[in-house]
Structure formats: C-alpha cells, structure tokens
Amino acid sequence: MGMQSMVDFKWPGLTRPDGERITMNRGAFVAVDRHRDIGYDPIYRPQALYHRALEGLRANNDAFLLQEVATNLPIYRQDTGPTDFHLHLPPGGFQLVLVTSGMFTFDYDGMLHYVGPGAVMLQSAIVHRQLFYTWSGLSMEENLKTPQTVVPDPLCMGYSGKFIEAFITDPSTFPNPTVVGPEDIREDETPRTAWKHPLHNRPTGAGFWFQDPLTLNALFRAYPADALGPVASPLPVHVRDLGIEAPSGNLVTGHIIATDPRGKALLPKSTAAADVQGLAKGEVVVYRIIRGTAGFSDGSGKLLELATGDTVTAGGGALALAEIGEDTQILRLGLLKGIEDLKMWTPTQRDEIDGLAGQIITRSSLRNDRLSGSPVGYLYE
Incomplete structure (x- = not known):
C-alpha cells in the first residue's frame, strides 16, 4: 500500500x-x-x-x-x-x-x-x-x-x-x-x-x-484464601493480575491462579498479597485450565472437576474455586456489568x-523508527 x-x-x-x-x-x-x-x-x-x-x-x-x-x-x-x-x-x-x-x-x-x-x-x-x-x-x-x-x-x-x-x-x-x-x-x-x-x-x-510475564506487575502473589475462601492444594496458591481491567474500559478483569510444580519454584513471585477486590469481581466468570487440574464447588457443595484444556463459564456466583493441583495454571476472567452498556x-x-x-485508511503520520516511540494510530483520537 x-x-x-x-x-x-x-x-x-x-x-x-x-x-x-x-x-x-x-x-x-x-x-x-x-x-x-x-x-x-x-x-x-x-x-x-x-x-x-x-x-x-x-x-x-x-x-x-x-x-x-x-x-x-x-x-x-x-x-x-x-x-x-x-x-x-x-x-x-x-x-x-x-x-x-x-x-x-x-x-x-x-x-x-x-x-x-x-x-x-x-x-x-x-x-x-x-x-x-x-x-x-x-x-x-x-x-x-x-x-x-x-x-x-x-x-x-x-x-x-x-x-x-x-x-x-x-x-x-x-x-x-x-x-x-x-x-x-x-x-x-x-x-x-x-x-x-x-x-x-x-x-x-x-x-x-x-x-510482559517477567515484569514486576506480572509477579505472582499469595492467594487471599482468608478473604475468598479456602482452596485445598498440596502447594501454596498464587495469583497474577493481568492488569486488563482499566485498559479494557472496566469491562473485564483477568487473573492467573497457579501453583508450582512439586519441588520447583517455577512462578516468579512477590511477597505482597494479591488484590482481593479485583480477584472477586465478575457478574459472570470464565475459568480456563491452562495446565493441571482444579475443582469448583457449587452452592450445594457438589464438586466440578476440570483438567487441562477444560473451560467453565458460570453466573450468579454459582461456582467457587475449591481445589487446585500442583503445577496448575488457571485463567480467570471476570465479566463486568459495563459489558451490558x-x-x-x-x-x-x-x-x-x-x-x-x-x-x-487515512494517512495521519509516519513513525521514523517503528521499534521505538509512542503508538500513534489508536484510531480514536
């Protein structure tokens, strides 16, 4: 062109x-x-x-x-x-x-x-x-x-x-x-x-x-089980905040809930606690098991067991994370009420x-070096 x-x-x-x-x-x-x-x-x-x-x-x-x-x-x-x-x-x-x-x-x-x-x-x-x-x-x-x-x-x-x-x-x-x-x-x-x-x-x-998964804002923090409810696991559970809530226009939150492999410190960690408020948000919640296994309980206490590649979508607080295995990584997306606007x-x-x-397409400007500088075509300016 x-x-x-x-x-x-x-x-x-x-x-x-x-x-x-x-x-x-x-x-x-x-x-x-x-x-x-x-x-x-x-x-x-x-x-x-x-x-x-x-x-x-x-x-x-x-x-x-x-x-x-x-x-x-x-x-x-x-x-x-x-x-x-x-x-x-x-x-x-x-x-x-x-x-x-x-x-x-x-x-x-x-x-x-x-x-x-x-x-x-x-x-x-x-x-x-x-x-x-x-x-x-x-x-x-x-x-x-x-x-x-x-x-x-x-x-x-x-x-x-x-x-x-x-x-x-x-x-x-x-x-x-x-x-x-x-x-x-x-x-x-x-x-x-x-x-x-x-x-x-x-x-x-x-x-x-x-x-970037190795930047400070992508470090894993301790899962706040005292605020969100206990999660049975053979290893400590950690959370990474994907940071997407504000950039999405407050439409979706995103987190990774994960455990290390037994005997190996795989997850880059911070000593700070995870944000309880962000992790609890979602009118509807989507969980994807990236690797490992996890169990979710419904209101009656019945356990739903999921494995690698499985996805569950739930509304109305119908499910809560109850179990997570070792070397497990789970994507959690919380869909916020702004979607309905x-x-x-x-x-x-x-x-x-x-x-x-x-x-x-309309011509706006040219970036001299495409590997540096601020983005210029956000399409909304």
Missing part, C-alpha cells in the same frame, strides 16, 4: 453499533466445555486451528467468547505465512490474547512485539497483523498435546505457537475488515503509517495493553464495514 492508495473516505454514518444491547446471563448457571469433547477447526486460516468454548458462549447469551488458537502448519507455505493488516471491531473494542506456547511476532499499530508464553496483549480495534510464529514440525495430533504455560519456559518456547483469545460476542457477528492485503504491504513504508477511523464503541479509558453491530453494519476494506 503506497501513499497513492491512501484515500479520504466519506463515512456513511456507521459510527457505533446500533443493534441489540448485550445482556449477560446473571443467573446461577454453569456451562462446561470439556477438552475431550471439542474439535479444532481452521476457521479463518489453514495454519490456525480454533477450539471455541461454545457451551459457555451460548449459555451466557452469546455475550463473551473464549477460544484457543493453535498453530499447525509452517509459516513458509504459500497458503500460510504472515497475515494481512486487519482489525476487529467487537462491542467495546475488546480483544484479549494470552500466549501459552511458542513464539510470535505481532505488529500493533506499526510497533513490533516479540512475545512468548505468558505475554498478554489487549487491544481496542487497533490495526494489527501476525508476522511470525513457531511451528514444531509434529503431527497435528501430537502438536495439540504440547504443554502450555504462562511462565517463560525454554522448552515451551520451542513448540508451536498457541494462544488463548477472548472477544465480547462472537467474531462472526461483528466487522473484521482487512485494511491492507498481503500483496499491497510495503515493508519499508506501510508498518510505519498511523491509521484512524471513526468506527468504534470503545469505553472511556480503554486502549492498548501489553504485559454495549450494543451489537447489526448484520447490515457488519457487512458494510467489512466491505469497505482498504477504504477505511
């Missing part, structure tokens, strides 16, 4: 979603997506296999989707390779990525991020692409069995790239326009260009967020925006 292809597009007025308001299921429901019962499908690209927590999505009125993305083909094939420049426009502009194995290079707003296990990225409708990913060379069956982790581990970095991804509503219901196709990208020019567009529904304060895109709006493709 050269400067000659930049256009000054006259918008048809589709500035905000105008469909039905999102309503979460606040009842005392429990929906389980068992890893053994699901399949992996190449929904968008042949190298990316998707495992979607559909039971939780449907039970929660289609308000929130959690899915695993597993890389399964090498990057050098003609039908794989880097993605185009694109953006997602979910309600609230919410997209969360948590890398769990392998290595990736992502380009967000012209800035490169080299990320591995434990890296967290949250972006609100920012133009981005995936430049690089690792692939183990194993068969699909063996590749899908490779261990996952949220702590940098040399062994897991060498596997195929995988990440857990979350959106408010299903991606098929909102616009996902390609902004610059692969054949139009000029590597010496396009990635340095800042883009803007008026199509958004981002809450005040929301923006881009990146958390959002609306969905209508099918007409979605199709019209997707059809605009490269027409939604």
Whole structure:
C-alpha cells in the first residue's frame, strides 16, 4: 500500500453499533466445555486451528467468547505465512490474547512485539497483523498435546505457537475488515503509517495493553484464601493480575491462579498479597485450565472437576474455586456489568464495514523508527 492508495473516505454514518444491547446471563448457571469433547477447526486460516468454548458462549447469551488458537502448519507455505493488516471491531473494542506456547511476532499499530508464553496483549480495534510464529514440525495430533504455560519456559518456547483469545460476542457477528492485503504491504513504508477511523464503541479509558510475564506487575502473589475462601492444594496458591481491567474500559478483569510444580519454584513471585477486590469481581466468570487440574464447588457443595484444556463459564456466583493441583495454571476472567452498556453491530453494519476494506485508511503520520516511540494510530483520537 503506497501513499497513492491512501484515500479520504466519506463515512456513511456507521459510527457505533446500533443493534441489540448485550445482556449477560446473571443467573446461577454453569456451562462446561470439556477438552475431550471439542474439535479444532481452521476457521479463518489453514495454519490456525480454533477450539471455541461454545457451551459457555451460548449459555451466557452469546455475550463473551473464549477460544484457543493453535498453530499447525509452517509459516513458509504459500497458503500460510504472515497475515494481512486487519482489525476487529467487537462491542467495546475488546480483544484479549494470552500466549501459552511458542513464539510470535505481532505488529500493533506499526510497533513490533516479540512475545512468548505468558505475554498478554489487549487491544481496542487497533490495526494489527501476525508476522511470525513457531511451528514444531509434529503431527497435528501430537502438536495439540504440547504443554502450555504462562511462565517463560525454554522448552515451551520451542513448540508451536498457541494462544488463548477472548472477544465480547462472537467474531462472526461483528466487522473484521482487512485494511491492507498481503500483496499491497510495503515493508519499508506501510508498518510505519498511523491509521484512524471513526468506527468504534470503545469505553472511556480503554486502549492498548501489553504485559510482559517477567515484569514486576506480572509477579505472582499469595492467594487471599482468608478473604475468598479456602482452596485445598498440596502447594501454596498464587495469583497474577493481568492488569486488563482499566485498559479494557472496566469491562473485564483477568487473573492467573497457579501453583508450582512439586519441588520447583517455577512462578516468579512477590511477597505482597494479591488484590482481593479485583480477584472477586465478575457478574459472570470464565475459568480456563491452562495446565493441571482444579475443582469448583457449587452452592450445594457438589464438586466440578476440570483438567487441562477444560473451560467453565458460570453466573450468579454459582461456582467457587475449591481445589487446585500442583503445577496448575488457571485463567480467570471476570465479566463486568459495563459489558451490558454495549450494543451489537447489526448484520447490515457488519457487512458494510467489512466491505469497505482498504477504504477505511487515512494517512495521519509516519513513525521514523517503528521499534521505538509512542503508538500513534489508536484510531480514536
């Protein structure tokens, strides 16, 4: 895409979603997506296999989707390779990525991020692409069995790239326009260009967020069992705050609840106590077992046992963490009431925006060095 292809597009007025308001299921429901019962499908690209927590999505009125993305083909094939420049426009502009194995290079707003296990990225409708990913060379069956982790581990970095991804509503219901196709990208020019567009529904304060798993704000702290209730475990339980509540516009909280392997100090820790308030939030709560085992109790004391790859979605305080095994890592997402202030895109709006493709670009400025400096294309200024 050269400067000659930049256009000054006259918008048809589709500035905000105008469909039905999102309503979460606040009842005392429990929906389980068992890893053994699901399949992996190449929904968008042949190298990316998707495992979607559909039971939780449907039970929660289609308000929130959690899915695993597993890389399964090498990057050098003609039908794989880097993605185009694109953006997602979910309600609230919410997209969360948590890398769990392998290595990736992502380009967000012209800035490169080299990320591995434990890296967290949250972006609100920012133009981005995936430049690089690792692939183990194993068969699909063996590749899908490779261990996952949220702590940098040399062994897991060498596997195929995988990440857990979350959106408010299903991606098929909102616009996902390609902004610059692969054949139009000029590597010496396009990635340095800042883009803007008026199509958004981002809450005040929301923006881009990146958390490195080895920074101070990503350290694990002691699980506050005295305030949240006891958790049976053979080893001390710790919590990492993903820091996404404020950058998401107070739509979602995120934490990792974890234990070390027996006889090994794997988790980077702080002596400070975990934040009880943030860890307890959520009108609806989603738990994903990244590795290990965990048990959850309902109001009657019945225990729900989950293992690696399982996901449970629960509303109305229907479940509480009761047990956690050794060498276990659990993603906890608390869905906040601000989600219900959002609306969905209508099918007409979605199709019209997707059809605009490269027409939604306008030239704003160029970053001299794409590896440094402040992001310039947050699309909302």
